[in-house]
Amino acid sequence: MKPPTELDAPPAPDADALAADPSVENPVAGIDQAVGDFTYDVKYEFDAGSGLNENVIRYISGVKKEADWILDFRLKAYQTFLDKPMPTHWATKDLENINFDKIRYYLAQGQKPKRTWDEVPDDIKKTFERLGIPEQERKFLAGVEAQFDSEAAYSNVKDIVAKQGVIFLNSTEALREHPEIFRKWFGKVIPTGDNKFSALNSAVFSGGSFIYVPPGVKVAMPLQAYFRINAENFGQFERTLIIADEGAEVTYMEGCTAPKFSTSTLHSAVVELVALKGAKIQYITVQNWAPNVFNLVTKRGLAMEDAEIKWIDCNIGSRLTMKYPGVVLKGKRARGEVVSIALANDGQHQDTGAKMIHAADDTSSLIVSKSISVGQGRATYRGVVHIPKHLKGCKNNTECDALLINTNSRTDTYPAIVVRGDTHAVQHEASVSKVSEDMIFYMQQRGLTEAQAMSLAVNGFVNDLVRQFPMEYSVELKRLIDLEMEGSVG
């Protein structure tokens, strides 16, 4: 196993040819994805067709009535996408099963998100009602954006938050209405050429949330986006940029689902966070993709002096997830944190981790990762911690724990920690455990079925992390884990 050579590429261990036996066609387990597994027939007003070429990009940019610089940005990114090889020299060969010619890159019913649910077309409104979004919004959210395939169908921020000067828009609106705020950081935290999929996203991005929180404003309730894939053979490429100005604080949550199609679907987002001096951003993801979704997401934050960025990331579902949220600790005393939970069930590969790039004195970072592999599921942790020689007083603590449920479950850990200099403190702990037969018997002896016992053991394993999620999400998470564990035994 070799450590990665370049920092901006995903951490690269050995060329791993073990994964993705092409003779096995995505052996989808009989898990209950029922919550998200439904579609309504939707008529699309805007459709870029299948496959990708310059015309598709011009079409997307055209219907969005974008400024020239954005079209240029897209076309350059498309070239980068074509030039970049698939990262299969370190990542799974399953990536080769993505057929870029079959994907539909842009599908939208309208261009402007509605500000009230009443205005949202019925079929789309029904979808989000079934997912409980309007209800959550009423209960505990400061603002919601609901994206349906390529565009937001609904976007609204509560008055009280808007009055504080908080901007919460989709990427198209934000770049058009507030270029002075967003252009400065757009594509700066994650450059187009960071990896093949960040380039693809830069070429065809649509939707996502652009948020600006003015200096000193602390948004009390979370802002939420919900990403819904409805169409078959579709690629969703949302783009999110959150800027917390000096001393500002914001929590953002995203949820994702898609129905179970027989063909594969691609979700490839780029999420950039900028926390200016003393600002705090907390970014929470609970994804529950259907088991045929390729989920290839690039997420990174830039933390300035005394700023704090925390990623809380929960990956359930999908066929393959590759995601390594990172923080570049650019200012003194900046703090970065990644807390992640991954559950890989039969036919799924959760390849997740974290990157902490220390670039100033006295910066500190924390990575806590827990993964669960069920059946033939595979969980991989990849991490990069980088502390260069010229810095002083940096700290990192990494902890990754894996839980294997069945004897054929698999977990791999590839931590790459590069620390130079002699004033830093770095700690790494890793563990692999199994749910013991005795523990299951003990619980069964108290009257729980084997499946209930397994669920409880798994929930216990992630319990300390789940508690960091907002209440509504932790309840949801527990329920999702219960569903995933059904049928995992016997």
Added chain:
Amino acid sequence: MSSTLEIRALHVALASSPDKSIVKGLDLTIRTGEVHAIMGPNGTGKSTLSKAIAGHPDYVITSGDVLLDGKSILEMEPDERARAGLFLAFQYPSEIPGVSIANFLRAAVQARMAEGEELDATAYYKRLYAKMDMLKIDRKFTSRSVNEGFSGGEKKRCEILQMAMLEPTFALMDETDSGLDIDALKIVAEGVNTLKSGSLGVLLITHYQRLLNHIVPDYVHVMYDGRIVKSGDKTLALELEAKGYDWVKTDLAAATA
């Protein structure tokens, strides 16, 4: 209503070596309201007996039967046996990291309820706290992970707490006294005595007589080499304590000679 747990000519072996019996033809009938103590030296199959009755996957029952109110339980899963009224107080209770006692017991209580029936959380906590008070367990315990980092005595008290909450018909108590100091022993014994005054049948497995000073058995059985070789009332325990297990062995040798 009284119930019966009947063990008939039971033979038990390890699942990994089914040819080698550990329990070799054991007969015993326990009725609710009765306390049976099984005593005997190490390695005679006492713990094996209790685990096999509860359905531990490491053991196989090669012949014989276990009947609960006349119905064989051998085809039942361990959790079905538990819900049917069988409780095993473990000699070495498992730790369940991240699962609090309150949540664990709640799941176990819920598992006994009919489908669609909702647990009344207020009533549940009220009952839990009452049982904890009875066993002199600090209420802070409810939020601790099951058995994780518990002392030997805490683990045993936690077993009795679970028993008190789940109200079994028959309790198999596997060396519940081991690892307890005298104060803890008294508390545990008081707990068991309170429970058995209801309709509980107890099979008490122990090495030592001292537990039997506090939980007075109706019957004492001596187990040796996989069988019950001697039965009597509580005086048998005292006799054993005075004479030691060698007495049983010589007795046995004399009887078979």
